[in-house]
Amino acid sequence: xxxxxxxxxxxxxxxxxxTGAGISAESGIPxxxxxxxxxxNYNPMELATPKAFKENPNLVWQWYEFRREIIRKAxxxxxxxxxxxxxxxxxxxxxxxxxxxxxxxxxxxxxxxLHGNIEKNFCSVCGKRYDFIVFExxxxxxxxxxxxGFIRPDIVWFGEMLPQGIYRNAIYHAENCDVCFVIGTSGxxxxxxxxxxxxxxxxxxxxxxxxxxxxxxxxxDFFFLGKASEILPKILPQMVN
Ligand code: NAD
Numbered sequence: 611x612x613x614x615x616x617x618x619x620x621x622x623x624x625x626x627x628x629t630g631a632g633i634s635a636e637s638g639i640p641x642x643x644x645x646x647x648x649x650x651n652y653n654p655m656e657l658a659t660p661k662a663f664k665e666n667p668n669l670v671w672q673w674y675e676f677r678r679e680i681i682r683k684a685x686x687x688x689x690x691x692x693x694x695x696x697x698x699x700x701x702x703x704x705x706x707x708x709x710x711x712x713x714x715x716x717x718x719x720x721x722x723x724l725h726g727n728i729e730k731n732f733c734s735v736c737g738k739r740y741d742f743i744v745f746e747x748x749x750x751x752x753x754x755x756x757x758x759g760f761i762r763p764d765i766v767w768f769g770e771m772l773p774q775g776i777y778r779n780a781i782y783h784a785e786n787c788d789v790c791f792v793i794g795t796s797g798x799x800x801x802x803x804x805x806x807x808x809x810x811x812x813x814x815x816x817x818x819x820x821x822x823x824x825x826x827x828x829x830x831d832f833f834f835l836g837k838a839s840e841i842l843p844k845i846l847p848q849m850v851n
Contacts, residue, residue, distance in 0.1 A: 615817065615832055615845055616845070616847040618788075618789060618815050619696070619699055619700070619789060619845070619846075619847050620699060620847050621788070622699065622700045622787075622788035622789045623700055623701065623788055624700055624701045624702075624703070624783065624786060624787040624788055624789075625696055625699070625700045625701070625702045625703070625787060625788065625789045625790075625791070626702075626703050626704075626705055626783050626784055626787040626789070626790045626791070626805070626809060626814070627693050627696075627702070627703070627704045627705065627706075627790075627791045627793060628705050628706075628707075628784075628790060628791065628792050628793070628795065628802075628805045628806050628809075629693075629704065629705070629706045629707065629708060629713070629791075629793045629794055629795065630706075630707045630708065630793070630794045630795025630796065630797075630799075631707070631708060631794060631795070632793065632794020632795060632820060632821070632838065633687075633689050633690065633708070633793050633794035633838050634684070634687075634690075634708055634710050634712055634794070635794065636687045636688075636689065636837060636838070636839050637684040637685060637686065637687045637690075637710075637712060638680070638683075638684050639680055639681060639684050639710055639712075640680070642654045642655075652673065654673075655768060657669070657670055657673045658670075658673075658765065658767045658768055659767050659768050659769055660767055660769060660770065661769075663734070663751075663760070663762055663767075667751035667760045667762075668749060668750050668751055670751070670762075671749075671750065671751035671752075672748065672749055674728065674763045674765075675748040675749075677728060678728055678729070681710045681711065681712075681728060684710070684712065685712075685715075686712045686713070686715050686716035687712075687838075687839050688839035688840075688842070688843060689793065689794075689837075689838035689839040689842050690712050690713055690715075690716035690718075691716050691717075692839075692842040692843050692846055693713070693716070693718055693842070694716055694717045694718050695846055696846065697718075697719060699847065700788070700789075701720075702718070702719075702720065703720045703721075703722065703780075703783045703787070704718045704720065704721045704722070705722045705724065705780045705783065705784070705805050706721065706722070706723055706724065706725075707724055707725050707795060707799060707802050708723075708725070709723070709725055709726050709727055709728045709765055710728060711727055711728065711729050714727075722776050722779055722780045722783075723776065724766070724772055724773075724776060724777060724780060724802050724805075725765060725766045725772070725802070726763070726764045726765040726766050726773075727764060727765075728763060728765065729741065729742050730742065730763070730764035731743065731752075731761050731762060731763050731764055732761065732762065732764055733754035733756070733757060733759045733760070733761050733762075734759050734760050734761070734762045735754065735757050735758075735759025735760070736754060736756055736757040736759060738754055738755075738756050738757070740752070740754075740761050741764070745761075772801060772802070777801065780805055781804065781805070781808050784804075784805045784806070784808040784809040784812070784814070785808050785809070785811075785812045786812070787809055787812075787814050788814055788815065789814060789815045789817060790805070790806050790809035790810070790814045790815070790816050790817070791817045791818075791819065792806045792816060792817070792818040792819070792820075792824075792826050792830065793818075793819045793820070793838050793842075794819070794820060794838050795820075795824070795826070796824050796825060797824045797825035797826035798824075798825055803825065803826065806826055806829065807826075807829065810829045815831045815832070816829050816830045816831050816832070817830065817831065817832045817834070817845070818830040818832070818833045818834065819834045819836070819838050819841045819842065820833075820834075820835070821835070821836065821837065822835075
């Protein structure tokens with residue numbers, strides 16, 4: 611007889627949450643495809659590249675300021691907060707493709723950000739860090755105080771490598787976890803999508819939550835169709851005092 615998802619979680623020693631843009635959709639942060647309004651004539655795939663920043667740093671900076679404004683007004687939702695509660699059952703690692711800092715604001719302890727963090731920046735020339743600084747001029751890419759190079763967001767742009775230490779660490783936890791949740795991601799972006807694939811190869815139970823079936827559904831042992839904020843609290847086992 612197949613064990614219940616609650617039993618599997620209660621027996622797990624290590625749980626990985628692999629999350630994507632869908633988990634933050636209910637916090638009001640749009641996925642790229644749904645974006646409209648002011649930026650409807652721009653394609654994020656063309657703005658989030660080293661080439662775009664080289665050619666027009668101010669335009670790219672404005673795009674990130676636009677996104678930061680949405681993200682700073684947003685709050686972590688029930689799904690982000692429920693993940694924190696899983697820490698009571700097992701060692702828990704959040705491996706996220708999101709750059710919105712919401713897992714951190716929700717209180718998760720062990721977070722691996724595969725694609726960077728929109729609140730962090732560095733000089734594109736000398737590498738000096740400018741993390742969690744609010745720049746006043748929203749229209750112009752700021753200039754490094756040391757070398758006068760342009761400061762850029764610490765985001766992994768299309769065509770760039772993932773931070774290798776973080777990626778290696780993420781693969782390590784995927785290979786060593788008992789349960790891997792896959793939440794709100796289409797699973798189309800590689801190498802990030804290797805996380806659940808590695809977990810599966812090492813016999814973890816894969817639990818997917820999404821509004822539709824995805825590229826990763828065929829490796830899922832459990833698939834829950836619906837919103838992450840509605841499904842996750844139902845999966846969280848009751849605490850036994
Ligand atoms: P994606 O846009 O390719 O896929 C989003 C997935 O979430 C879809 O499969 C959709 O069905 C699902 N979804 C939407 N609402 C949901 C909900 N309430 N509950 C459960 N599932 C829901 O996102 P991706 O796979 O993360 O890849 C896009 C890339 O863009 C990533 O690299 C990501 O870093 C970046 N991005 C990040 C943010 C953010 O930080 N919040 C926002 C937009 C894009």
